[in-house]
Amino acid sequence: MTTQKTFSDFGIELRSNSGEEDTTCPQCSDTRKNKRARCLSVNIDKGVWTCHHCGWSGGLGTGEQHRPTIVKTWRKPVYEINRTSLSDGAVKWFASRGITQEVLIRNRVAVCSVYFPQLEDRANAVAFPYQRGNEVVNVKYRTQDKHFRMEAGAERVLYGLNDIGDTLIWVEGEMDKLSVEVAGYVSCVSVPDGAPTPNTKNYDSKFDFMAAPELDKAKTHIIAVDNDEPGVRLEEELLRRLGRDQCKVVRWSEGCKDANDVLKRHGAAILKECIEAASWVPVEGEHSVSEYRESMERLYRYGMPKGHSTGWECVDELYTVMPGEWTLVTGIPGHGKSEWLDALMIHLARLHGWNFAVFSPENQPTEYHLSKLAEKHVGKPFSQGPTARMSQREKDGAISFLDEHFTFLMPELPSVDGLIERLKSIVKRHGVRGVVLDPWNEIDHSRLAGLSETEYISQALSKLRAFTRAHGVHLWIIAHPTKLQKEANGQYPVPTPYDVAGSAHWRNKADNCIAVWRDITKQTSTVEIHVQKIRKKSVGRVGVVELAYDRLTGQYRAPFSAPHSAQPDWENDEIPD
Known part of the structure; x- marks a missing residue:
């Protein structure tokens, strides 16, 4: 039965x-x-x-039943209200905030009655249509007492998408966009959901609008968001994605929070002066101390930035991950440097919501690399074997997680310049915060005639360092050491940055240097993480920490928390790189 x-x-x-x-x-x-x-x-x-x-x-x-592939579709809102006329009350309300009727008409702003879930009732609200071409793709509604809602199931795009020109001003709200237009600037957009709250861990999905092809028109970006803590975070994210070398920033008049605040208090002429006074963001080169006055004030107010936790408390005592820096990772082949870096990426994705761009030709095919990452995420083997493997549901969940956080680079001729250009686009569209180049010798290093290898490495590392700083990403480069001589006991010594093939610039230009090493003379799962250089004391310090490697799952744990299971014979068994 x-x-x-x-x-x-x-x-x-x-x-x-x-x-x-x-x-x-x-x-x-x-x-x-x-x-x-x-x-x-x-x-x-x-x-x-x-x-x-x-x-x-x-x-x-x-x-x-089957799980069909989901194709994202957007609902198109109906927006048929007469946009050429507003009630006298609405016109007066906008006028009290400095917004002219001419600007309202051009932007098709209206007043209507609409249902608000948070009020559980209908209310009179201002309607801001979000347009792409002649089509309204979304509408934001705002009550006088600042309740907001957007159309459910509709696409979230930039407000002002049709107005993008060579120089583009970024603001944080629709009223600010209209205020900037009153001051004479039409090429201005507002982000659809405002600034992320300070405690938001992962807000990358809030930046899907960065994939808009219309943004390719803009060559210079003026960041003019709110002068508060969420605005600081939004500004940093926009600078990171757009590239600091293409951005200017606006600082509002004393006591003013945003563009509309300046317009209400001081008028269109002063708002225009604030925008015209926008200053370039310092990146590299010669700068006066006064250029850093605002950024120093923010550091003083909100504190010095600290590195992100690696997910291993014992490692955090020596090394944390700071955006805008790059780390050299080296080690003897088979000692597990790539495996450890994969585990670190999984931790950063889970703990901090980081997204990664990965160039890893040695981990091909990509399905093989994904299976190893899935094991680290789930904590169970991917393949069938004597130990229980991950379930179908766990496998599907792991693939969804990896799809959300990882992008793989596989260019046919991967030069340093070509990778940087590709990465700039990926950072803009996907909000990538971590980049892995594994290994260095798989990149095409063709160089100009007369340029020595040492000179080439110096220039290449300088370009990569400039990229990481401009976009606020952390870069890891895995580079193999030159052939080392075994010691009397048959063991290789711990490699240092000076052992990496090519140049001492590896040690000099890196922000952080790490060597992954294990004692092959002992049958143990212990792997040593040698932190050999830390540029900033807020990131960590030099030292050595041990982790236990679980070969079945590819996970690393502090030795005291390692599972008590039989270990393989490590004498001739390498950790996969």
Whole structure:
């Protein structure tokens, strides 16, 4: 006799015994930022379910069904209100904030009654249409007491997308965009969701608008966001993605928070002066101390930046990850430098929401590399073997996680200049915060006639360092040491940056230097992380720390927390690089 399956057999948790209920999806909710989103619709009486996020569906009698590939589609809002006329009250309200009727008409701003979920009722609101060409793709509604909502299921694009020109001004709200236009500047956009709150860990999804092809028109960017802590964070993210060498920043008049604040208090002429006084962001070269006055004030107010945790407390005592720096990682082949760096990326993605661009030709095919990353994420083997492997659900969750956080580079002729140009585009579109080049010798290093290898390495590392600083990413370069001589016991010594093939510039130009090493004369899983250089004391200090490597999962743990399982014979068994 066949026993009827229940919803719990499929991992579906319900509070009711009949009717319809929305709940979390056991297939995808654990992998998403909002793990409590009730995306799974269940008809309890009919015994069927469908996930509106990942497409998982099924029934108690039929079992799980296929998971179709989800193609993102956007709902188009209906925006048919007459935009050429506003009530006298609305015109007066905008006028009190310095916004002219001419600007309102050009931007098709209207007033209407609309439902607000947070009020659980309809309310009169200002409607700001978001346009692409002649089409309205979204609408933001704002009540007089600052309740906001946008159209559900509609695409979030920049407000002012049609107005982008060679020089583009970035602001934080629709009122600021209109204020800048009153001051005479039409080429201005506002981000759709405002600035990220200071405690937001991962806000990369809030920057999907950076993929807009219209942004390619802009050659110079003027960042004119709010003068508060969220505005500081938004400014830094825009500078990082757009490139500091293409950006100017605006500082508002004393006591003013944003563009509309300046317009209300001082008028259009003063607002125009603030924008015209925008200064280039210091990157490299000769600069006066006065250029750093504002940034020093922010450091004083909000504190010196610190490196991000690696996920290993014992490693954090010596090394943390600072945006805008680069780390040299070296080690004897088979000692696990690439494996350790993969584990570090997984930690940074999970703990801090980091996204990565990875150039790793030695880890081909990419499916092989993904299987190793999945093992580190799940903590179970990917392949069948004597130890229980990850389940189908765990595998699917790991792939979703990796898809969210990793982009792989596979150019046919990967030169340093070519990689940098590709990476600039990826940072802009995907908000990448970490870049891995593994290894250095797989990059095409053709150099001009008469340029020595030492001179070439110096120039190449300077270009990469400038890229990391301009875009606020952390770069790891894995570089092999030259052939080392074994010691009397058959062991290789711990390599240093000076042992890396090519030049002493590896030691001199790197912000941080790390060597991954293990004692092959001992049958042990212990791997030593030698931190050999730290440029900034807020990042860490020189020293050595031990981690235990779990060959079954590719994970690294502090030795005291390593699982007590049988270890393989390490004498002739390398850790995969």
